[in-house]
Amino acid sequence: MNEENIIVCRCEDITLKQLKEAIKDGYDSWDKLKRYLRIGMGPCGGKTCKLLVLRELAMVKNVPISNLYVRKTVVRPPVRSVPFKALEKEASL
Amino acid sequence: MTYDLIIVGGGIQGVATAYELAKRGAGKILLLEKTILTGGSTGSCAAGIRAQFGSEFNVRLMARSLEIFEHMDEELGYSKEYLELWQGGYLVLAYSDKEFEGLKRNAEVQHRFGLDTVILSPEEVQKEFPRVNVDGVVGATYHGRDGHADPFRVTFAYADAARKLGVDIREWTPVSEILVENGKVRGVKLEDGSKIFADRVLVSAGAWTTALLKTAGVDLPLWGEKHEILITEPWERVLGPMVISFSRGFYIQQRPHGSFIMGLPPVDPEHWYEPEEFDFSSSMDFLMRMTKEATHVLPFLRGVNVVRQWAGLYEMTPDHHHAIGPVDEVEGLWVAAGGSGHGFMFGPAMAEQLSKWMTGNPMDIDLAPLAPGRFKKGVLVVEPAVVG
Numbered sequence: 001m002n003e004e005n006i007i008v009c010r011c012e013d014i015t016l017k018q019l020k021e022a023i024k025d026g027y028d029s030w031d032k033l034k035r036y037l038r039i040g041m042g043p044c045g046g047k048t049c050k051l052l053v054l055r056e057l058a059m060v061k062n063v064p065i066s067n068l069y070v071r072k073t074v075v076r077p078p079v080r081s082v083p084f085k086a087l088e089k090e091a092s093l
Numbered sequence: 094m095t096y097d098l099i100i101v102g103g104g105i106q107g108v109a110t111a112y113e114l115a116k117r118g119a120g121k122i123l124l125l126e127k128t129i130l131t132g133g134s135t136g137s138c139a140a141g142i143r144a145q146f147g148s149e150f151n152v153r154l155m156a157r158s159l160e161i162f163e164h165m166d167e168e169l170g171y172s173k174e175y176l177e178l179w180q181g182g183y184l185v186l187a188y189s190d191k192e193f194e195g196l197k198r199n200a201e202v203q204h205r206f207g208l209d210t211v212i213l214s215p216e217e218v219q220k221e222f223p224r225v226n227v228d229g230v231v232g233a234t235y236h237g238r239d240g241h242a243d244p245f246r247v248t249f250a251y252a253d254a255a256r257k258l259g260v261d262i263r264e265w266t267p268v269s270e271i272l273v274e275n276g277k278v279r280g281v282k283l284e285d286g287s288k289i290f291a292d293r294v295l296v297s298a299g300a301w302t303t304a305l306l307k308t309a310g311v312d313l314p315l316w317g318e319k320h321e322i323l324i325t326e327p328w329e330r331v332l333g334p335m336v337i338s339f340s341r342g343f344y345i346q347q348r349p350h351g352s353f354i355m356g357l358p359p360v361d362p363e364h365w366y367e368p369e370e371f372d373f374s375s376s377m378d379f380l381m382r383m384t385k386e387a388t389h390v391l392p393f394l395r396g397v398n399v400v401r402q403w404a405g406l407y408e409m410t411p412d413h414h415h416a417i418g419p420v421d422e423v424e425g426l427w428v429a430a431g432g433s434g435h436g437f438m439f440g441p442a443m444a445e446q447l448s449k450w451m452t453g454n455p456m457d458i459d460l461a462p463l464a465p466g467r468f469k470k471g472v473l474v475v476e477p478a479v480v481g
Contacts, residue, residue, distance in 0.1 A: 032129055035136060035245040038350070043326050043400050071128075077375050081326060081398035084388050088395065091384040 008056070009049040011042020019053065023060050030054060030070050043081045096261075096291040098451075099281055100124040101268050101305060102298035104135035105244065105440030106429050108251045108262075110297060112169075113448035115258035122260045123289065125281070127267040127301070131248045134299040135437055137373075137405025139322055139356055141335050141346060142438040143183045143239035144208050147199040148476040150414065151435075152206050153458050158442035159238050162247075165441070169250040176250060177243035179349045181333035184213075184222060185234045186390070192340050193232035200234050210236040225336055226390050239335065241348055244437050251444075271296070271309035271426065278309070278425035295427040295451075300406045302416075302430040303366050311422050314468050315431045316364040317371055317406035320356060321379035326398040327351025336390060343386040345394075353397060357383050364409070375402040407434040412473035415439065417447060418464030427451065428465050433476075 003017040014037050027036040030053060039053055040046030051065075058065045098119060100107045103126025111124045126132065142162055144155035163180075166173050187193035200210040212234055215227040221235070252262055270282040271294055280290035296302050300317030328351050335346035345355040357379065365371055380402060387394045410416055413433040420426040429447055432439055446456045462474060 029129070031132075035129075035131055036249065041324075041401065043398065045401060075375065076401045076403055077377075077380070078399060078402070081400045083396055083398050084384050085395035087380065087384040087399075088388055091381040091388075 008052050009037070009039045009042070011044050011049070012038045014039055014049075016056070019056055020060070023057065028057065028061070030057070030068070045076060094289050096121045096123045096289065098122045098293045098295065099289060099291040100295045100297060101281065102126065102133070102296065102301070102430075103130040103248075103252075103262070103264065104133050104297065104299055105131075105248050105251070105437050106135075106299075106432070106443060107295070107297035108248050108255060109440050109444030110295065110429060110447055111260045111262070112251045112255035112258065113444045114451060115255055115260050117448050117452045117454065119448070119452050122255075123291070124255070124260060124262045125266045125268055125283075126262070126264045127298075129264050130252055130262070131245050133301065134406050134408060134432075135244045135248055135440075137322070137403055138244050138437045139344060139346070139354055140177075140241050140244050140348065140437070141183070141239075141344065142242055143236065143335070145183050145185055145199065145203060145210060145234060145236050145239060146476060147195070147202060148414075148474060149202060149206075150458075150463070150474055151476055152202050152208070154439055154442045154446075156206050156208055157445070157458060158439055161441040161445065162242055163238075165242075165247070165250070169254045171246070171250040171253075174349075176246050177241065177349045179242075180238050180240040181335070181347075182235050182237040183239035184218070184225065184334040184336050186218070186225075186230050186336065186338045187232045188229050188338060188340050190231055196232065196234045203236065208236055208238070210234050222334065222336075224332060224391060224393055226392055228389070235334065241335070241346055247437075268305060269308070271305060271423075273309045273423050273426075276422075276424055278423050293425045293427065293451075295429060297429040299430055299436065300365065300371065300408045301368055302408070302428060304368055306420070306428065309420075309423050309426060311420050311426070313416060313428065313465055315408060315410050315416055316366050318362040318364060318409050319359060319372055319404050320407050320434065321359070321375060321402065321404045322354065322356035323380065323383060323399055323402040324355075325353040325394075326400050328353070328397060331393065332391065338390075341386060343383070343390065345387055345391060352400070353394065355383060355387055357386060365406075371406060373404045375404055408436060409433050411468060413476050414474045415443060415463050416465040416468070417443060417460055418450065418466075421466045
């Protein structure tokens with residue numbers, strides 16, 4: 001299994017290899033990885049990649065996922081990406 | 094544990110100052126961050142860098158800051174691609190004659206300090222930047238060395254360079270109190286009750302600075318103000334400059350990564366002094382106002398998907414300039430905060446000059462008029478070119 005060919009974050013094309021290296025370099029939490037690799041900041045908003053990333057973190061740190069620190073969830077709308085033109089009519093009211 | 098200096102705050106200001114001080118041999122330095130590096134306002138900022146200001150101070154400082162950004166790859170050992178440095182310029186649009194006159198006056202100041210800001214007619218804007226809708230525009234200024242840098246990566250690069258010079262950086266270490274004895278700073282008390290001692294303490298904690306200084310009996314008129322922002326999906330490069338209007342308030346830029354980042358100031362901002370008041374929620378109202386402005390000035394954005402909204406704090410002072418320098422009331426206590434929405438872009442220059450000040454070296458740009466004592470004395474510094 002070549003970790004360079006396994007995409008963990010498909011919005012930003014981050015591979016398992018990049019993820020593991022970043023964790024090794026000290027970016028060892030969801031919040032830090034987000035800032036460093038932009039994981040979770042693409043159109044999926046973390047809905048696709050978050051569990052995969054947390055699972056890797058849990059394995060590296062050898063703790064259950066429930067023990068990992070994740071900042072209190074901040075709501076970042078929109079729930080799904082939406083084009084400006086879909087908002088335009090409402091915006092001009 | 095004793096240090097020569099404790100820095101409170103792991104945003105651009107604290108981290109870059111730690112590096113600059115270590116470079117100048119300022120002794121054993123400890124940086125304490127309440128959450129993670131860039132966890133405060135640096136990490137929620139719009140990533141813009143510009144020298145198109147109106148006050149002499151800001152123009153000189155930002156001219157220097159741009160130089161630092163331009164050589165940051167050599168200085169910190171990270172490539173410009175990693176740091177996401179992009180110099181596509183800032184296009185500042187004027188929507189009235191009066192506003193255009195103001196922009197021209199600002200450009201005069203910028204020219205005086207060696208910047209080649211150009212003044213454009215609406216026709217020239219249309220020719221140079223065909224994607225910009227010039228409806229209602231009476232003129233514009235453009236400075237090509239303005240642009241973008243990634244606030245996370247820049248801060249991380251400074252942190253890495255600082256660590257290599259021996260700076261201790263501790264995340265998840267909130268400070269609860271500045272320790273003062275007989276008018277002199279002694280160190281800090283952490284939220285877990287332990288104490289760390291140092292002869293000097295620098296507070297660069299953004300909007301959290303005010304509450305911390307209060308524990309040392311110092312009253313600083315610095316407040317947090319919520320500003321909202323959003324980002325889109327990435328596109329291929331279609332827009333070079335940050336498109337901005339001071340009167341309408343919007344700013345819109347395509348990042349090197351491809352996404353469009355944009356914001357608008359709040360309509361009626363609250364002034365928050367206590368961290369308990371800080372609110373980072375996103376609003377539908379902002380999304381609607383932003384949609385209106387964005388699709389008007391850059392019509393092609395209609396087809397672009399909004400991916401995420403968030404909010405951060407501007408650290409405001411009464412005259413929209415930093416509060417930077419020694420605190421009069423307590424010996425050994427320094428402050429560097431109050432970027433008033435520009436803390437990230439000023440960070441590198443402020444850190445460099447402040448470190449010279451703190452190590453007794455002559456400053457290239459004298460920051461003394463920005464010392465926090467000015468608010469009591471009533472000697473304010475005026476900046477005409479701000480958003481919000």
